[in-house]
Amino acid sequence: MGHNIADIRTEYKLRSLSESDVKPDAFEQFTVWWNEALQSDIYEVNAMTLATADKDGHPAARIVLLKGYDKNGFVFFTNYESNKGNSLAENPNACLLFFWKELERQIKIEGVVEKVSEAESDAYFNSRPEGSRIGAWTSPQSKVIAGRDFLEERYLEITSQYKDKAISRPPYWGGYVVKPGKIEFWQGRPSRLHDRILYTKNESGWKIERLAP
Secondary structure, three states: OOOOHHHOOOOOOOOOOOOOOOOOOHHHHHHHHHHHHHOOOOOOOOEEEEEEEOOOOOEEEEEEEOOEEEOOEEEEEEEOOOHHHHHHHHOOEEEEEEEEHHHOEEEEEEEEEEEOOHHHHHHHHHHOOHHHHHHHHHOOOOOOOOOHHHHHHHHHHHHHHOOOOOOOOOOOEEEEEEEEEEEEEEEOOHHHOOEEEEEEEEOOEEEEEEEOO
16 A cells, blocks of 8 residues: 655654753853764764755755864864865855654754865874775776776775775875854654754854744
8 A cells, every 4th residue: 555655744742942951152052962862862973965966056965974073173084085075166155954753853064165184184084094095096986987896896996005005095085074054953752843942153152042943
């Protein structure tokens, strides 16, 4: 029996979020929710949607993994010559979105993206498993390839090339930091009257406002 897509719905009722509950600093509030997410049964808690647009305004979105954050912003790593890398070179504005359905929560982060230092990229690259480091050399990310055989043959070639040698970081691979101007915390509530608390960066810190659901 088929299902009507329009009839699929979930009633959110686990928690609430009020202005009196939140921290005055957006990063502190993120840390509160991040720690609660870490303690929950969430698969790949650091998975987040990265939305970009190129110079012509064409949007694209994909899942990337958060690999660190501090007062400067939120860090992920990728191939600089990938589609997302090309879009960020043309238009350095981006949005990150976490959706933790187990907690009925979302966090939306909007900001400007910059590359992290080469030293930071080197440090993270060298911490990765060997297979992932070889994979970074193997894949011409986002480019059209003839088939799976290309990747497997290239992987063997790179593995042989670096046998008994340190695997250096490709010059086209590294990190980005999303420096937020806005961070929105969304808590699901009954009857679609969700709680939405928006932090907007200003000269004195963060302006906190409630948005209508």
